[in-house]
Amino acid sequence: MNSTPNFLKSFEEKLKELYIKSSQAYWNASINGTEENWNEVTKYQLEMINLFRDKANFQEIERLHSRISEFEPLIQRQIKILYNEFLPNQFDLKKLEEITNLQNKIENVFTTFRARYNGKTLTDNEVDKILMEERDTLVLQKVWEASKEIGDLLVNDLLKLVELRNEQAKYLGYENYHQMSLILSELDPTDVDRIFNQLEKETEPKFIELKNKIDSDLSSHFGININDLMPWHYQQRFFQEAPPLYLVNFDEFYNGKDLVEITRKYFSSIGLDIDDLIERSDLFERKGKNQHAFCISIDRANDVRVLCNVISNTDWMGTLLHEYGHAVYDKFIDRTLPFILRDAAHIFVTEAIAMLFGKFAIHPLWMKFNLGLEDAQVNQFKDDSINFTKMNQIIFARWVFVMYRFEKSLYENPNQDLNALWWELHKKYLHLNKPENRNKPDWTTKIHIATSPCYYHNYLLGEIFSSQLNQYLHEKILNSNDIWTSVLINNKKIGEYLIDNLFRFGSSLHWKEVIKISTEQELTTKYYLLQYIS
Numbered sequence: 165m166n167s168t169p170n171f172l173k174s175f176e177e178k179l180k181e182l183y184i185k186s187s188q189a190y191w192n193a194s195i196n197g198t199e200e201n202w203n204e205v206t207k208y209q210l211e212m213i214n215l216f217r218d219k220a221n222f223q224e225i226e227r228l229h230s231r232i233s234e235f236e237p238l239i240q241r242q243i244k245i246l247y248n249e250f251l252p253n254q255f256d257l258k259k260l261e262e263i264t265n266l267q268n269k270i271e272n273v274f275t276t277f278r279a280r281y282n283g284k285t286l287t288d289n290e291v292d293k294i295l296m297e298e299r300d301t302l303v304l305q306k307v308w309e310a311s312k313e314i315g316d317l318l319v320n321d322l323l324k325l326v327e328l329r330n331e332q333a334k335y336l337g338y339e340n341y342h343q344m345s346l347i348l349s350e351l352d353p354t355d356v357d358r359i360f361n362q363l364e365k366e367t368e369p370k371f372i373e374l375k376n377k378i379d380s381d382l383s384s385h386f387g388i389n390i391n392d393l394m395p396w397h398y399q400q401r402f403f404q405e406a407p408p409l410y411l412v413n414f415d416e417f418y419n420g421k422d423l424v425e426i427t428r429k430y431f432s433s434i435g436l437d438i439d440d441l442i443e444r445s446d447l448f449e450r451k452g453k454n455q456h457a458f459c460i461s462i463d464r465a466n467d468v469r470v471l472c473n474v475i476s477n478t479d480w481m482g483t484l485l486h487e488y489g490h491a492v493y494d495k496f497i498d499r500t501l502p503f504i505l506r507d508a509a510h511i512f513v514t515e516a517i518a519m520l521f522g523k524f525a526i527h528p529l530w531m532k533f534n535l536g537l538e539d540a541q542v543n544q545f546k547d548d549s550i551n552f553t554k555m556n557q558i559i560f561a562r563w564v565f566v567m568y569r570f571e572k573s574l575y576e577n578p579n580q581d582l583n584a585l586w587w588e589l590h591k592k593y594l595h596l597n598k599p600e601n602r603n604k605p606d607w608t609t610k611i612h613i614a615t616s617p618c619y620y621h622n623y624l625l626g627e628i629f630s631s632q633l634n635q636y637l638h639e640k641i642l643n644s645n646d647i648w649t650s651v652l653i654n655n656k657k658i659g660e661y662l663i664d665n666l667f668r669f670g671s672s673l674h675w676k677e678v679i680k681i682s683t684e685q686e687l688t689t690k691y692y693l694l695q696y697i698s
Contacts, residue, residue, distance in 0.1 A: 169235075171224045172242055172502070180464075180503045182212055187462040194454040194471055195446050197275040202268055209264050216253040217260065225250050241672055242504045248348045255332045263332070266325045270614040273317055275454050279310040286310070288455045289475060296399045296408045299386060308396035312609050319605040322614050326578045329617065333575075342575040345618035350510065350675065356621055360568060363624070363689060364593075367561050370697050374555055375595050378407060385409060394599055395590075402610065403594050404563035406555040412548045414478040414526050417535055421476055427484045430524075430534050434652060435659025436492045445470040447484075456611070457483050459490035459518075464506040468494045478525055486522030492659075493517050496667040509666075510675035511619070515626030517662070520634055520652075523553060529651040550648050557627065557696040565593045567620035570607060575618070582607055629679060631692040636683040637661065647695055 186208035193201035215221070229247045232240050253260065278285045286294070286307070294307045329341035338344035346353045382397050383390045399407040424447055431438045444467060446453070457472045470487045474480045493514045497506050508514035524530040528546040531537055566589045573585060586607040587598035612619055634647050641657050644650040652658050666682040679687050 168239055169228060171221075171228070172239070172246075172504075175221065175246070176503050178215060182208065182215060183503075184463045186212055187460055191460060191462065191469060191471075193272075194275070194458075195450070197272055197452050197454065199272075202272045206264060206268050209268070210261055213253055213260050213264065214257075216250050217255075217257060222250050222254060238502070238505070238672055241674075242502055245504055245671060248350070251336060252332060252344065252348060255335055259328055259331065263325060263328050266321050266328070267615055270318055270321055270325070271611075273314065274456075274611050274615070276452070277314045277317070279307070279313065281307050281310045287449070289449070289473065291401065292479075295396065295401065301386060301388065301397070304396040305394065308401065311401050312604060312606055315605040315608040318608040318614065322605075322608050323578065325614065326574060330575055330578065340575040342572050342618050346621075351621075356568075356625070359628070359689065360565060360621070360624070363561060363692075364565055366689075366693055366697060367558055371558050371562055372595070374558055378555075381409060382407065391597075394597055398596075402563070403590070403596055404560055406552055406559055410548070410552045410555060411478060411526075412545050412552070414531075414545070414549075415476075417531060417537070418476050418478055418481050421535070423474055423476060423481050423484055426481070426534050427488055430485070430530075430653070431488060431492060431659075433533075433654045433656075435656030436496075436662075438488055438492060438495075440466075441468050441470065441488065441491045441495060444468070445472070447472045447474050449473040449475070457487050459487045459494065461494040461506075464494075464497070464503055465499055482522045482525035485524055486518040489518035489521035490514055492662075493667050496663045497670040498668040498672075501670050501672055505670045505672045507671045509669060509671050509673060509678040510622075512622035512625040513629060513666075513675050513678060515622050516629035516633060517666075519623075519626050519630040524651065526553060527651050529649075530653055533651075533653045554696045557692075559594075560627070561624055562593045564620055564624040566590060567610070567612070568624075569593075571613065571618050571620065574607075574613075625687075628689055628692045629687060631695050632679075632683050632685075632688060632690075633666075635691040635695070 186205070189201070189204040189208050193205045225243065225246050228235075228243045232243050235243065278287060279291050280286070281294075288311075291307060291311050295304060298304050298307070326341070333339070333341040333344040336344065338347070343353055346356060378398075379390045379393055382393055386393075386397055388397075395403060399409060424442060428438055428442055447470065449455075453473070454471060455473055457470070459468065459470045461468045468491050470484075470491055472480065472483060472487060474484065493508060497508075499506065526549050528542045528549050531549075532539070532542045570586060570589055573580070574582060583603050583605055587596075587602075590596040591598065607613060634652070635645070637652060637658060638644045638647055638650060641655060641661060642650050642652070662682075666678060669678055669681075673681075676686065679685075
């Protein structure tokens with residue numbers, strides 16, 4: 165086997181320096197969304213494009229890619245990953261710059277947009293609270309519509325972005341941007357379709373049963389006819405999870421609690437220290453700050469950070485656990501690996517870890533341990549908690565089908581009536597009524613379509629792997645085969661196993677190999693269906 169090519173060593177140094185600057189700039193813009201900060205993000209993103217667009221660099225990586233079998237596995241992985249990064253940048257520079265500028269312009273709109281209702285400006289948290297608690301249909305409708313007003317601000321830029329992304333993909337030999345995105349992320353579009361087609365059929369009967377119950381309960385809750393239920397009656401901006409009506413009021417257990425400290429103690433109890441991660445994070449609401457949540461590894465080494473807008477409720481407890489799931493993965497990747505390989509095996513694999521932990525916020529035994537609840541308290545909501553989690557998963561799967569099919573169709577035919585398509589898919593997969601005479605670009609209001617395109621399938625793939633890993637850890641470490649009567653708490657072997665058999669590999673192995681090592685079998689929907697559908 166040949167030794168590490170000099171090109172890889174020199175390129176890695178350039179990439180590392182620029183990656184750190186770019187990540188820091190994105191962090192600064194997220195916590196203070198000024199035009200100056202977003203211009204800084206754009207500057208470094210364009211420099212990154214130029215780095216991966218450089219013809220001499222691309223010719224060198226193409227040459228190495230053509231001889232990839234001559235190198236040892238670690239070098240092969242670096243070559244493959246870099247080739248997949250270089251390829252989409254072999255496109256007209258002005259158009260790449262336009263794509264970058266449009267993406268950042270749209271993201272800045274999302275960062276700074278606040279819904280306006282009844283003369284007041286509302287944060288996303290405030291919108292969510294009204295949709296969850298209000299019973300007046302007219303108020304719900306007006307607030308829901310106010311949250312969608314951002315669509316008119318985005319639609320023209322987003323349509324142009326879709327056009328440019330498709331032009332890029334076709335120039336590089338792909339049918340469209342959706343297909344290119346999957347293939348370059350090492351996913352086979354045929355495999356993803358097969359998995360989703362199977363789950364669509366498997367979840368349909370259970371979803372119909374649940375949706376009938378939800379509609380009946382919401383009809384009683386709001387005092388209206390079932391046929392009059394509209395999207396704003398489902399107590400959220402997007403019908404992507406179980407309505408909070410079924411939450412029982414888990415918020416009462418978190419109200420006034422220090423959610424960050426609960427998160428810190430929990431991860432410590434399973435052998436994953438996050439003190440340093442918390443210290444570098446930005447976790448509470450502030451004017452001008454990104455209202456969402458994310459984890460970022462600034463340097464793919466010591467500097468891993470989380471952004472949140474925490475208030476003391478169930479949703480933010482789950483979000484903290486989710487984001488620090490991403491963070492512990494990043495933290496414990498083997499730092500002796502080359503910089504290029506110090507990343508997750510695949511985006512859906514790190515999503516699986518985040519989802520594994522995020523769901524514990526309403527797991528009865530997790531709450532008992534971490535909130536100091538008595539058995540009598542837990543017994544009062546145990547069944548409701550389990551049923552809510554299962555309901556959540558089924559609804560979320562159906563929501564992913566909406567997003568996946570919409571984006572696939574969007575890039576296959578961007579000239580169709582996208583406003584109508586959005587609601588047709590809602591009807592097909594979520595059995596949701598379209599608001600009468602509504603012809604607004606509501607599809608643009610889901611931030612992922614603009615800033616994380618062709619990504620949403622990773623969430624459901626992540627849930628599938630999360631179920632598989634959860635079952636395996638229960639059987640191997642807890643000697644249990646039931647994720648509802650036991651939970652991953654207070655056992656440092658859990659963290660040790662995850663570090664040794666998953667985290668440390670980074671992307672030095674293909675995701676299929678990492679899954680097989682960590683669970684002793686290939687990716688399967690078996691455990692997802694067992695845990696949530698059966």
